[in-house]
Amino acid sequence: xxxxxxxxxxxxxxxxxxxxxxxxxxxxxxxxxxxxxxxxxxxxxxxxxxxxxxxxxxxxxxxxxxxxxxxxxxxxxxxxxxxxxxxxxxxxxxxxxxxxxxxxxxxxxxxxxxxxxxxxxxxxxxxxxxxxxxxxxxxxxxxxxxxxxxxxxxxxxxxxxxxxxxxxxxxxxxxxxxxxxxxxxxxxxxxxxxxxxxxxxxxxxxxxxxxxxxxxxxxxxxxxxxxxxxxxxxxxxxxxxxxxxxxxxxxxxxxxxxxxxxxxxxxxxxxxxxxxxxxxxxxxxxxxxxxxxxxxxxxxxxxxxxxxxxxxxxxxxxxxxxxxxxxxxxxxxxxxxxxxxxxxxxxxxxxxxxxxxxxxxxxxxxxxxxxxxxxxxxxxxxxxxxxxxxxxxxxxxxxxxxxxxxxxxxxxxxx
RNA sequence: GUGGAUAUGGUGAAGCGGUAAACACAAACGACUGUGACUCGUUCAUACGUGGGUUCGAUCCCCACUAUCCACCCCA
Numbered sequence: 001x002x003x004x005x006x007x008x009x010x011x012x013x014x015x016x017x018x019x020x021x022x023x024x025x026x027x028x029x030x031x032x033x034x035x036x037x038x039x040x041x042x043x044x045x046x047x048x049x050x051x052x053x054x055x056x057x058x059x060x061x062x063x064x065x066x067x068x069x070x071x072x073x074x075x076x077x078x079x080x081x082x083x084x085x086x087x088x089x090x091x092x093x094x095x096x097x098x099x100x101x102x103x104x105x106x107x108x109x110x111x112x113x114x115x116x117x118x119x120x121x122x123x124x125x126x127x128x129x130x131x132x133x134x135x136x137x138x139x140x141x142x143x144x145x146x147x148x149x150x151x152x153x154x155x156x157x158x159x160x161x162x163x164x165x166x167x168x169x170x171x172x173x174x175x176x177x178x179x180x181x182x183x184x185x186x187x188x189x190x191x192x193x194x195x196x197x198x199x200x201x202x203x204x205x206x207x208x209x210x211x212x213x214x215x216x217x218x219x220x221x222x223x224x225x226x227x228x229x230x231x232x233x234x235x236x237x238x239x240x241x242x243x244x245x246x247x248x249x250x251x252x253x254x255x256x257x258x259x260x261x262x263x264x265x266x267x268x269x270x271x272x273x274x275x276x277x278x279x280x281x282x283x284x285x286x287x288x289x290x291x292x293x294x295x296x297x298x299x300x301x302x303x304x305x306x307x308x309x310x311x312x313x314x315x316x317x318x319x320x321x322x323x324x325x326x327x328x329x330x331x332x333x334x335x336x337x338x339x340x341x342x343x344x345x346x347x348x349x350x351x352x353x354x355x356x357x358x359x360x361x362x363x364x365x366x367x368x369x370x371x372x373x374x375x376x377x378x379x380x381x382x383x384x385x386x387x388x389x390x391x392x393x394x395x396x397x398x399x400x401x402x403x404x405x406x407x408x409x410x411x412x413x414x415x
Numbered sequence: 416g417u418g419g420a421u422a423u424g425g426u427g428a429a430g431c432g433g434u435a436a437a438c439a440c441a442a443a444c445g446a447c448u449g450u451g452a453c454u455c456g457u458u459c460a461u462a463c464g465u466g467g468g469u470u471c472g473a474u475c476c477c478c479a480c481u482a483u484c485c486a487c488c489c490c491a
């Protein structure tokens with residue numbers, strides 16, 4: 001009996017992986033344009049890191065973490081997200097001592113124990129960015145502009161940017177009470193879950209999909225009306241800078257984030273193309289997180305992109321690579337010469353294919369066609385004798401005679 | 416954790432209670448007599464998710480299990 005992969009853990013096979021490489025390369029290029037540096041963080045962290053940062057009462061921590069006790073008796077968890085790890089590293093290595101303004105990005109697998117479905121897996125991948133040490137709204141707008149550019153460079157019209165402000169520890173509790181007061185009168189309309197969350201997280205009712213909750217929250221007070229002067233000012237300036245950058249967005253005052261650490265600006269890149277997984281990227285400001293984790297009082301802002309979801313949006317595009325040259329041979333001597341040429345050309349940076357076995361010419365030509373090779377060089381006894389061989393342009397079908405010399409072939413192919 | 420759907424070859428799939436499991440694509444090889452994409456030929460599921468049961472006989476009926484997908488919850 002063959003062994004299967006673990007539920008929710010997927011292989012990314014050749015054919016699909018080229019798309020991933022393209023997404024990752026695009027992210028690296030765009031993010032580095034905006035001054036970020038890559039940071040590589042481990043997959044395993046102390047369980048406490050996540051319970052403290054993400055929030056004890058969140059679903060992620062309550063029921064979705066891959067946690068276990070290692071052989072040394074330590075409680076560890078396979079990271080369910082990247083922000084906490086990056087902030088831990090930031091604090092642990094005292095990166096702030098050198099420069100409190102750190103601009104970092106990371107990419108890699110995350111793990112959450114959930115039932116898999118479209119665009120959601122137990123091992124999934126995120127590309128994330130974290131910027132620390134800047135409270136100014138300029139950075140909010142800049143991060144959002146960078147994210148927008150990332151999607152634009154992938155050629156995606158979807159998703160679109162939505163923003164909101166969640167306020168700060170000064171104004172959010174006030175709003176929370178106001179909202180609770182509003183919902184109290186309509187509590188019988190709320191779904192079970194929202195009733196249960198009424199005390200712990202009443203804001204969730206705002207973006208609950210149940211018709212009852214949508215009805216109940218009609219006309220609910222908006223967080224935006226309760227922002228304190230500083231938060232309100234921050235939000236207004238963020239919007240101004242977004243306008244200056246020409247970055248399009250819409251305000252979604254009902255957007256709520258699932259992690260506890262968010263403050264002020266929050267955002268999502270949403271799409272209607274992925275069924276119930278509408279968020280392709282999401283993030284926000286977390287001005288209290290670093291100190292909460294034992295670091296200095298520094299603000300931060302970041303986001304994570306769901307790579308699987310981006311790949312789904314890129315579904316129809318073909319990213320497969322094609323070799324530049326295929327060498328077809330007849331006879332052992334020609335095969336040996338072709339091998340020598342292939343290696344020589346590869347050393348010079350040309351992608352070359354050669355049939356390893358001595359198959360028929362027909363078969364080799366078919367293979368060249370299957371690989372969609374741009375050119376095919378055909379070498380037999382005659383060619384060996386005269387020192388030149390036909391180089392066929394597979395797209396046009398024309399062929400020219402070239403000398404069996406790596407430099408000259410290279411010139412002809414690259415020409 | 417809950418609900419629904421589906422399980423036939425590499426893929427898309429037809430199929431009926433009863434002896435070679437259609438068709439198409441892909442793939443391999445070959446023909447067209449040293450050159451691919453067209454055409455033609457050959458090959459390609461002792462097997463229809465797994466385990467039971469009903470039956471003279473099941474891939475098609477029943478039960479259980481498992482897996483996958485989708486949805487809920489929550490989220491990237």
